[in-house]
Amino acid sequence: MPNDVERADELADFLCFSVYEAGHAFNQLYRELLAELGLTYPQYLVMTLLWRRDDRSVKDLGLKLGLASNTLTPLLKRLESNGLIGRRRDPADERSVRIVLTKAGRDLKARAKIVPERVAEATGLTQAELAELAETLRRLRSTLSERAPG
Amino acid sequence: MPNDVERADELADFLCFSVYEAGHAFNQLYRELLAELGLTYPQYLVMTLLWRRDDRSVKDLGLKLGLASNTLTPLLKRLESNGLIGRRRDPADERSVRIVLTKAGRDLKARAKIVPERVAEATGLTQAELAELAETLRRLRSTLSERAPG
DNA sequence: TGCGATTCAATCGCGCGCGATTTAATTACC
DNA sequence: GGTAATTAAATCGCGCGCGATTGAATCGCA
Numbered sequence: 483m484p485n486d487v488e489r490a491d492e493l494a495d496f497l498c499f500s501v502y503e504a505g506h507a508f509n510q511l512y513r514e515l516l517a518e519l520g521l522t523y524p525q526y527l528v529m530t531l532l533w534r535r536d537d538r539s540v541k542d543l544g545l546k547l548g549l550a551s552n553t554l555t556p557l558l559k560r561l562e563s564n565g566l567i568g569r570r571r572d573p574a575d576e577r578s579v580r581i582v583l584t585k586a587g588r589d590l591k592a593r594a595k596i597v598p599e600r601v602a603e604a605t606g607l608t609q610a611e612l613a614e615l616a617e618t619l620r621r622l623r624s625t626l627s628e629r630a631p632g
Numbered sequence: 633m634p635n636d637v638e639r640a641d642e643l644a645d646f647l648c649f650s651v652y653e654a655g656h657a658f659n660q661l662y663r664e665l666l667a668e669l670g671l672t673y674p675q676y677l678v679m680t681l682l683w684r685r686d687d688r689s690v691k692d693l694g695l696k697l698g699l700a701s702n703t704l705t706p707l708l709k710r711l712e713s714n715g716l717i718g719r720r721r722d723p724a725d726e727r728s729v730r731i732v733l734t735k736a737g738r739d740l741k742a743r744a745k746i747v748p749e750r751v752a753e754a755t756g757l758t759q760a761e762l763a764e765l766a767e768t769l770r771r772l773r774s775t776l777s778e779r780a781p782g
Numbered sequence: 783t784g785c786g787a788t789t790c791a792a793t794c795g796c797g798c799g800c801g802a803t804t805t806a807a808t809t810a811c812c
Numbered sequence: 813g814g815t816a817a818t819t820a821a822a823t824c825g826c827g828c829g830c831g832a833t834t835g836a837a838t839c840g841c842a
Binding site for chain 1: 641642643644645646647648649650651652653654655656657658660661662673677680697698745748749751752754755756757759762763765766767768769770772773775776777
């Protein structure tokens with residue numbers, strides 16, 4: 483990619499390539515780290531949420547991850563068939579499906595402990611830089627998704 | 633997502649969610665902007681490269697985008713069947729396939745001009761901030777992909 | 783010249799993302 | 813209480829990403 487970016491629209495294209503590539507790079511990194519745990523990146527994100535708090539609805543997971551049931555249902559079925567979670571209808575509201583960790587799912591938390599450590603290390607960034615970048619992206623994402631309130 | 637991130641490994645998880653979401657947000661934004669052009673985000677990236685310089689090999693496009701033929705070949709066939717590009721074997725090296733813009737593909741460049749403008753606008757960032765963020769992500773991506781030179 | 787190694791594109795299989803639709807349960811309101 | 817509107821998951825279709833493999837063309841080297 484050329485470095486002679488000058489105008490805002492070229493910068494936007496440059497940023498767009500950068501975000502695209504950074505996403506790929508993170509995906510690749512997580513893929514390698516998660517391979518021995520038998521998890522994909524999105525599956526790891528779901529497990530992370532469940533390790534923080536168990537027994538969530540599909541809806542709740544979807545809100546945290548920005549995903550709907552069309553993505554989550556198949557993903558959760560894979561986690562279920564891998565023995566990491568259980569899925570059952572909420573007796574109090576049969577529309578809702580509650581996701582709970584199995585023992586294997588809870589036990590995986592300890593083995594997954596090294597993942598964020600390795601990621602932090604691989605970025606080569608200081609804690610302060612990590613925090614700043616994450617916050618910048620978080621704000622950028624807010625700005626982008628507030629636009630066009632469709 | 634909680635804001636009480638303190639240790640580097642929690643920051644890494646926080647960053648990972650942020651990158652994941654920022655990627656989604658960009659995808660979403662581009663999807664809306666590109667819908668009227670009949671392009672997807674990766675297709676737009678390919679077209680952008682071809683608008684900069686026409687007549688590239690699949691290999692070259694792949695190097696620029698970090699994609700291999702398993703992703704590019706079907707994508708390029710879609711662009712071809714939409715009449716935006718042509719694909720032909722390089723007579724000088726029959727292993728290689730050259731991608732060239734059709735008239736419709738070249739004409740689309742003018743209509744696509746507003747895309748990066750809208751994106752720059754939607755980020756709500758100044759030119760300086762755009763440039764800095766893009767450069768940070770570019771460096772992060774370099775660091776991440778240089779690790780483990782597999 | 784011949785033959786193994788390399789390179790490039792294509793193909794296969796699987797797991798996301800997501801717009802759109804469907805089905806079932808619950809809520810709101812008359 | 814009955815019906816319409818809403819809500820939650822599931823399903824369908826398609827387009828990426830990507831590890832792995834295949835097949836054809838080219839290169840390297842004796």
